[in-house]
Amino acid sequence: MTRERLTLFAGWQWRLANSNGCSKADSIPEIKEWIPASASPSVIQLELLHAKLLPDPNVGENERFIQWVGEVDWEYSCSFPTPESATLKDKIELLFEGLDTFVTVRLNGKQVLKGDNMFIPYRVNIKDHLQPLGTNNEIIILFESAIKKGKELEKAYGQRISIMRDPKRMHIRKAQYHWGWDWGPIIVTCGPYLPIHIESYNSRIDTVHVTSDLFPDVSWAMVHIDVNTITPQKGVHTVLITVLDADGEEVIQSDLEVKDGKAAATKVFPSPKLWWPHGEGDQYLYTLKTTLFSAEKILLDEMTTRFALRSISLVQRPLDDEPGTTFMFNVNGRDIFIQGGNWIPADNLLPRITREKYFAWIELAKKSHLNMIRVWGGGIYETEDFFDACDENGILVWHDLAFACGDYPIHETFLENVTKEVEAQVIRIRNRPCLALLCGGNEDFMLAEMGVGRSARVEFDARDVAGPFEDTDFPQRKIYLQLLPDITSDLCPKVKYWPNSPWGGDSANDPTTGDIHQWSVWHQEQLSYQQYKNLSGRFVSEFGMHGFPIMRTIDVFVPNPRDRYPQSKAIDCHNKGHGAETRIARYLVENFRYNNQSLEDFAYCSQLMQSEAYGYALRDWKRKFNGKGKESCAGAIIWQLNDCYPVTSWSFVDYYLRVKPSFYSIRRAFAPISVGIERTPLSRWVDEDHPRKTEVPQFSIFAHNTTTVEVSCSLVLVAYDFSTSERVEFPSEKKAITLLPGQNTELGEVENPTTLTDDSLIVLSASLVDDAGTTLARIVNWPEPFRYLHWPKDTRVDLETSKADEGAAWEDMITLEANQPIKGLFLSPKYDGNEEEGEPEPVWEDNMLDLMPGERVSVGAKGLRGRGIKARFLADWEL
Structure with missing residues (x-):
């Protein structure tokens, strides 16, 4: 009598349905x-690729030759035998987890579903449409072109x-990115994805909310459990709830009576x-097993839900000495600095994103x-696999609802569609331990x-924030400030809702209140990245710098050797940002000398630029x-963590899950213990506004400790004068320090030696070293811009490779030693x-390094695998 599920994995086929208007x-x-x-699951481009009827859009300029696929209609079909349970069960339903996007479903020639939203899971009762036992049933799903349907909607609604x-x-x-974005191609998919x-x-558990x-x-801790059931049968149904710990041991068990399809309980966890x-700590997960019984104590259904005991809140409180309020996440009573990455879908063809890939991404x-x-x-x-990976690895999730950079309609049909979508998706993800915030959308207010x-x-x-908004110049506020918060507050009141990103204060990008998208570097004014210090907000939820992927990936999307130069059509085809080629060149020329004739050299310099x-x-x-009352910036989320296809992007x-060199710079900056140097003046740029070649720099040192305990160590300084190729002795090169837990600690100004002059080019290294001599953190600060520096002709890096000790975390150890200061050794x-x-690429303990002589x-x-190692650094092509 229990609920039975048969997944239709096999027996599917497809064909072209209609090419009119293409x-x-x-x-x-x-x-x-x-x-x-x-x-x-499938989308039609995957089938065409498999049948060799479509060139790979990841390669060369093939994207430009496959656009016809999205302009025509397609069909999928599948046959299945009538289940024997059809004579025993009251309900026989087809459950579609996701159909992309305009669909008509026919079963045995009869229409059973018409849908127009890829985010809505559909349930259809098909018992009355099934063939007799022993015979087959045929499903045919027509997917109409989203491009053609879009034209119809434009005609109807403007x-x-x-x-x-x-x-x-x-x-x-x-999914809005299917229409192309400034990091991805135009691939308008369709199919049972x-x-x-x-x-x-006969009866089933509908939802469980913990x-x-x-x-x-x-x-x-107090745990609240709400169970909704579909129980059309007469009699008193009961629900047995059982909580298991991470080892599978029973913690709590309780019988609940179902009334009007609902059951609820509150339990105490000492x-x-x-x-x-x-x-911040371990990721302890409990399991709730919910079992539904009939009045006769017959098992009807079971559902398993993982949950956690934790509190997540968004703290917005006044600061001591600055205007506005914090935008800070507090977990289990602890204020934490958010170290984040923005996530886009990991593929244009969604069924290719396997559970293994999701876990690999999150582990990176x-x-x-x-x-x-x-x-x-x-x-x-995002999928259950994505959330499983985040739950298990302790990655908080800020999840935008599916709106981005839009002028969305607000007519009744659209809002009804959105309501069904958001209700379904919020119910699906609301139990997740990692879910920290639901956000109404991306950049809609800002744009x-x-x-x-x-x-x-x-x-x-x-x-x-109250409206009414319908008859204003920005009516979409009805979606973000009324519709979406009403849904989320009703269905998951424990999860913070935020209307948009960015949002808050007197404007969407108010740096004193809420979150900001910081695009004054790269977009907008295109300021120098060295000015980031003055461009923060209370929480920076987007910022970024372009960088090429590694050459192994570039070789995939530039297969023809004649296209392997920085300004080729193939290179531009795999950089979707308008004007991106100009901006890369501008930031490069502002900071580095580089070889524009070599794609490998050009790509490396862009990677170094992104890392910096x-x-x-x-x-x-x-x-x-800096501690309570002084959290003027409480988070930084890099745009972006990942790509949806091989491309030059942020x-x-x-x-291909190959890390760029900037991965290592980010890893060092986000490490539990990190150290920084601020140089004043920041640079030696020479133009009409900066007539002096240089002046004696001043240095201040600071360090961040994200752990929960004080850390005692030594600050060790090493200085080198690039203009004389000599070591410079500073008055105080080692001192004992203590780093406060969970915050930044200022370590003071560095006392300069009296020998420094306006011509000195000081390269300063700062290391934090514990009592055992282990380096906890390290940074090398340089006189900039690097385009002014001239490395001596005898500059070299000696490299030795040896096998690591048995049982060590690494297979090989690479020892590096340089005779001059080295920048960006990759x-x-x-x-x-x-x-x-x-x-996979080799995994490195560290990379993109600076070395001191x-x-x-x-x-x-x-x-x-026994291969040799190539070491590239900033000046190697001019030596």
């Missing part, structure tokens, strides 16, 4: 017959303002084991010391204020987290041509 109708391949599907890519996207409840099931039952409250001293974000985030991921609103509501796509800025009262920019921002913003891990394997496409630095490595 701009490339003459070049469409003949696909009249049904073709077996390669997998389920054209939206073009803020980013195709304005038709804003009429359609489909999530699993399809047949469910049979919330918890911690006592102030976290010695007790000495709760808590879930903490990465870097953890290795870079992230404690939060922001799921950007132009993608999807309206800026007037992007409009003839002028939109004028509205940013403090008005992220280092400046993260060090300077963490410096502003990411620090590329599409280690990579010497490829032997035998690498398989999916073979005479010091020996050891770096562990895994996965070299």
Whole structure:
């Protein structure tokens, strides 16, 4: 009598349904017959690739030749036998977890579903449409072109303002990035992109909601359990709830009576084991097993839910000496600095993102010391696999609802569609221990204020959160300030809702209140990344700098040797930001000398530039987290962590999960113990406003301790004069220090030697060393810009490789020693041509390093497979 589920993984096939209206109708391949599907779930581009009817959009300029796929209609079909349970169960339902996007479903020739939202899971009772036992049933799903349907919606409701890519996207409840973005291609998919099931039952558990409250001293927890059931049968149903600990041992068991389809309980947990974000403690997970019984005590259904005991709150309190309020996350009573990365869908073709890939991504985030991921609103509501990975690895999730950079309609049909979508998705993810915040969308307020796509800025009262909004110049506030908060407060009141990102204060990007997107570097004014210190806000939820991926990835999207130069069409095809090629060149020429004739040299310099920019921002913003009342910046979320295809972008891990050099700079800045140096004046740039070549610099040192305990160690300074190639003795090169827990500690000004002159080019290294001689953190500060520096001709780096000790964390140890200060030393394997496409890159203990003369630095490595090592640093092509 229990609920039964059959997943329709096998037996699917597909074909072209209708090519009318396609701009490339003459070049469409003949696909009249049904073709077996390669997998389920599926999208049509995957099937065409598998059938060799489509060139790979990840390669070269192929994206430009596949656009016809999104302009035509497609069909999928599948046959299944009538389940034997059809005569025993009251309900036989088709459950569609996700259909992309405009669908008509027919079962045995009868229409059973029509849908227009890829984010809504559909349930359809099919018992009356099934064939007799012993015979097969046929499902046919028609997927109409989202491009054609978008034109119909434009005709019916008017054209939206073009803020980013195709304005038709804003009429359609489909992942917005499918229409292209400034880091991804235009690939308008369709298909059954999530699993399809047949469910049979008499009664079932519909939803289980688990919330918890911690006592102030976290010695007790109260757990609230709410169960909703579908119980059409007569009689008193009961629910048995059983809580298991991480070892599977029973903690609590209780019988509950179901009344009007609902059951509820509140239980006390003494000495709760808590879930903490990465870097703050363990990730303890409990399991709730919910079992539904009939009046006759017959088992009807079971559901398993993982949950955690933790509190997450957003703290907005006044600061001691600065205007506005904090924007700070507090977990289990502890204020923490958020170290984050923005997340976009990890592939344009969603079924390719496997559970293994999700875990690999999140484990890389953890290795870079992230404690939060922001799921950007132009993608999807992320999957169970994504949330499992975040729950288990302690990565907090800020999840945007599916709105991004939009001028969305607010007519009744659209709002009804959105309501169903958000209700379904919020219910699905609300139990997740990692879920820290739900956000209404991305940049919708900010872009309206800026007037992007409009003839002028939109004028509205940013403090008005009550409305009415319908007859104003910015009516979309009805979505973000009324519809979405009403849904979230009703369905998951324990999770903070935030109307948009950025949002708060007198404007969306008010640096004194709420979160900001800091694009004065790269976009907008295109300020120097060295100015990040003065560009912070209370919480920076976006900022970024472009950088090429490593050459192994570049070789994939530039397969033709004649295109392997920085300004080729293939290179530009895989950089989607408008004007990005100009901005990369500008930031490069401002900071470095580089070889524009070599793609490898150009790519390396962009990687160094990205590494430097992220280092400046993260060090300077963490410096502003100084204890209660002094948290003027409480978080930085890098745009972006990942890519959806091989591309030059702001990411620090590329599409193939190959880390960029900036990964290591981020890892050092986000490490439990980090150290920074501020040089004054910041640079020696020479122009009409800066007539002096230089002046004697001053240095201040600071360090951040994200751990929960004080750390005692020594600050060790080493200085070198680049102009004379000699070591410089500073008056005080070692002192004992104590780093306060969970905040920045200022370590004071460095006393300069009297021998420094205006011509001195001091390279200063600062290390934090414990009593055992272990280096806890290290940084090297340089006179900038690097384009003014001239390395001596005899500059070299000696490299020795040896096998690590048995049982060590690393397979090989690489020892490095330089005779001059070295900037941006990047280690990579010497490829032997035998690498398989999916073979992972070596894992390095550290990389993208700065070296001081005479010091020996050891770096562990895994996965070299006996290959040699290539060492590249800033000046190597001019020596």
